[in-house]
Amino acid sequence: MFEYTFQWRVVWKHWPQLLEAGLLTLQLTILSIIIGLVIASVLAVFRDSSNPFAKYLSVTWVALARNTPALLQIYMAYFGLGAFGIHLSPYTAVLGAVAFNNAGYLAEILRGGFSTVPASQKFAARGLGLTATQSYIYITLPQVLQAVFLPIVNQVIWAMLATSLGMIIGLQELTGMTTFLQSQTFRPFEFYFVAACMYLVIAKIATMLAQIVAAHMFKGGADK
Amino acid sequence: MTYTFTTNDFLLMVQGAGITFLLTIIAGVIGTFMGFLVGWARTTKNAVFYYSLGAYVDIIRSIPLIIQFVLFNSFMAIAGYPMDPFISGIITLSIYISGYVAEVVKAGIESVPDVTRKAARGLGMTYYQDFFYVVVPIGMRTVFPSWTGLMLGLMKDTSLIAVLGATPPELLRSSQIIINRIQEPLMILLGAGAFYFIMCYVITHFAGRYEKIWQQKRQAAL
Numbered sequence: 001m002f003e004y005t006f007q008w009r010v011v012w013k014h015w016p017q018l019l020e021a022g023l024l025t026l027q028l029t030i031l032s033i034i035i036g037l038v039i040a041s042v043l044a045v046f047r048d049s050s051n052p053f054a055k056y057l058s059v060t061w062v063a064l065a066r067n068t069p070a071l072l073q074i075y076m077a078y079f080g081l082g083a084f085g086i087h088l089s090p091y092t093a094v095l096g097a098v099a100f101n102n103a104g105y106l107a108e109i110l111r112g113g114f115s116t117v118p119a120s121q122k123f124a125a126r127g128l129g130l131t132a133t134q135s136y137i138y139i140t141l142p143q144v145l146q147a148v149f150l151p152i153v154n155q156v157i158w159a160m161l162a163t164s165l166g167m168i169i170g171l172q173e174l175t176g177m178t179t180f181l182q183s184q185t186f187r188p189f190e191f192y193f194v195a196a197c198m199y200l201v202i203a204k205i206a207t208m209l210a211q212i213v214a215a216h217m218f219k220g221g222a223d224k
Numbered sequence: 225m226t227y228t229f230t231t232n233d234f235l236l237m238v239q240g241a242g243i244t245f246l247l248t249i250i251a252g253v254i255g256t257f258m259g260f261l262v263g264w265a266r267t268t269k270n271a272v273f274y275y276s277l278g279a280y281v282d283i284i285r286s287i288p289l290i291i292q293f294v295l296f297n298s299f300m301a302i303a304g305y306p307m308d309p310f311i312s313g314i315i316t317l318s319i320y321i322s323g324y325v326a327e328v329v330k331a332g333i334e335s336v337p338d339v340t341r342k343a344a345r346g347l348g349m350t351y352y353q354d355f356f357y358v359v360v361p362i363g364m365r366t367v368f369p370s371w372t373g374l375m376l377g378l379m380k381d382t383s384l385i386a387v388l389g390a391t392p393p394e395l396l397r398s399s400q401i402i403i404n405r406i407q408e409p410l411m412i413l414l415g416a417g418a419f420y421f422i423m424c425y426v427i428t429h430f431a432g433r434y435e436k437i438w439q440q441k442r443q444a445a446l
Contacts (some may be wrong), residue, residue, distance in 0.1 A: 029256075067424040071383045071384060079413065081410075083409065084410075190296065196295060199288060
């Protein structure tokens with residue numbers, strides 16, 4: 001049944017390229033999460049704003065980001081924006097689309113986090129003589145951070161998986177580079193296997209780091 | 225010569241939407257069944273099940289779906305059983321979503337308080353009676369929204385089956401075929417986005433209604 005000889009040496013020969021592509025994946029993930037978090041904080045505030053324009057912008061963004069496939073969003077950034085004369089490089093298109101997507105999901109996570117802190121706590125803090133800033137920093141924020149920490153870590157992993165879609169528009173991040181190398185060497189299984197292991201290692205390290213951070217930052221770890 | 229969007233193009237997209245829906249349902253049903261078994265096995269107090277299936281869930285959730293598609297497809301090929309991309313795509317999607325469903329099922333089973341289960345056993349129910357008449361109904365209500373979310377995610381993820389070149393094309397792939405011909409990416413992509421949006425909206429709507437009916441029944445029973 002099994003008449004296939006695995007050839008791992010060819011993978012080893014291209015290891016530096018894979019490692020470099022892995023770093024690009026990491027870079028895209030981190031950047032897209034940072035941009036996503038910044039936009040998401042704005043969207044979460046806009047959601048409850050009295051300005052109808054801000055409110056609709058937030059609602060529309062979240063609905064669009066969450067109800068269409070990430071791949072469609074990447075296509076939109078890469079092919080669709082061409083209609084407006086905007087021609088993005090694959091790197092910018094993937095970064096922009098994944099950040100757009102992250103912002104939609106993170107905005108909901110943040111909103112959920114803020115809703116876990118009852119308004120009465122803020123009033124109590126103000127009543128005890130804390131200023132608005134103090135009550136935000138010492139009372140609200142620590143609880144919000146604890147509530148949103150794990151969902152955000154999940155989103156980081158998800159963003160890493162989503163950057164793999166860059167391969168479809170020719171970006172040479174980890175999946176794209178793997179596809180390129182296997183097309184040159186005709187060893188798809190070996191290359192994709194190694195790439196899968198690399199993703200697994202990155203995800204494991206990220207979750208472990210997050211657990212260590214959570215254990216130090218919050219009493220009793222992050223909320224499940 | 226310019227090419228325009230024809231009725232046939234529209235029909236291709238409708239067919240694509242149908243395929244997307246079909247893929248979601250088949251992979252959703254198989255994946256939910258598998259995920260249920262995995263999640264349940266992880267809550268029995270068997271360490272072997274707990275850790276081995278934990279690794280299964282972890283691995284599935286940390287590897288991009290594209291890579292899972294290609295790995296499974298090429299593995300079957302080198303094992304001597306080359307498969308139709310459409311079939312291997314469905315199998316991969318089912319395995320992929322089962323990893324996520326397993327976590328949801330586990331959370332659902334764990335959400336049922338231990339005292340409730342002990343009370344059921346105390347009333348003379350067997351393990352399976354307790355499981356099917358007490359744990360499943362209560363746990364299912366808790367995790368139903370998360371499960372709906374997973375199915376929506378699955379529907380969006382079916383678009384990745386295109387990397388295998390599976391035929392017939394699902395929605396995003398059929399849109400791309402049309403884009404290649406008429407070179408109007410913006411309009412076609414907006415159309416495809418609208419299709420996805422509507423399908424997501426319909427599922428969310430029905431799930432919401434179902435939940436409401438459940439709650440009304442519960443209110444009536446109390």
